[in-house]
Amino acid sequence: MRIWTAQFGYDGQDRVDITRGSAAGVRAFAPSWKLVSGVKDGSLSWGRYTELYLEEMRVSWIDQRKWWARLLRMPSVTLVCYCKFTPEHQCHRFLLADILVQIQQRYGVPVERMGERP
Numbered sequence: 001m002r003i004w005t006a007q008f009g010y011d012g013q014d015r016v017d018i019t020r021g022s023a024a025g026v027r028a029f030a031p032s033w034k035l036v037s038g039v040k041d042g043s044l045s046w047g048r049y050t051e052l053y054l055e056e057m058r059v060s061w062i063d064q065r066k067w068w069a070r071l072l073r074m075p076s077v078t079l080v081c082y083c084k085f086t087p088e089h090q091c092h093r094f095l096l097a098d099i100l101v102q103i104q105q106r107y108g109v110p111v112e113r114m115g116e117r118p
């Protein structure tokens with residue numbers, strides 16, 4: 001599995017919209033509105049956001065298994081969000097990419113982190 005990240009405008013076949021805000025976003029991988037608004041109003045630090053997002057994904061792994069299975073079967077995936085790319089990688093698409101790498105490695109599936117699409 002090859003894992004890319006990109007900004008929202010990317011429209012390749014392996015695009016997976018993981019935003020909360022767009023109608024097509026896959027909710028299983030989107031942060032809750034609580035997290036989204038916490039980042040917007042500055043009440044959540046990036047460290048705390050990361051912790052809470054990982055917690056939400058642990059719940060999602062149990063409750064939304066069908067979506068995880070579908071995602072993990074893709075030979076190539078590009079996780080997209082509205083956030084601009086920053087060197088600090090402060091967007092949940094980078095957190096989810098890390099999670100996918102860990103899961104695939106646990107199951108012995110070859111996985112490659114490809115980085116941000118131009």
Ligand SMILES: [Zn+2]
Nearest residue numbers: 081083091092
């Ligand atoms: Zn984002």
